[in-house]
Amino acid sequence: MTHPSRTYENYAESCLDIAAQTADRGARLLLREMAAEWLKVSDTDCARRRDKLSDGYAISPDGHALPPELSS
Numbered sequence: 001m002t003h004p005s006r007t008y009e010n011y012a013e014s015c016l017d018i019a020a021q022t023a024d025r026g027a028r029l030l031l032r033e034m035a036a037e038w039l040k041v042s043d044t045d046c047a048r049r050r051d052k053l054s055d056g057y058a059i060s061p062d063g064h065a066l067p068p069e070l071s072s
Contacts, residue, residue: 004045005042005043005045005046005049006042008038008039008041008042008045009038009039009042011035011038012034012035012036012038012039012042013035015031015032015034015035015038016031016032016035018031019031019032019035
């Protein structure tokens with residue numbers, strides 16, 4: 001299962017890929033702005049997940065909580 005933050009990053013990447021292939025300057029600008037907004041959503045999701053973790057838990061690289069005995 002894909003982590004939600006990664007999904008949002010994929011959306012941002014898609015926006016940038018489309019922007020790179022688009023000749024219309026206005027469309028490129030809009031797509032870049034959309035990419036920036038998707039990255040903000042991703043950052044917000046990551047922060048929300050960190051805030052939900054109980055004290056003593058760390059976050060693994062894939063975004064899961066690790067109990068204290070595994071987070072050294």
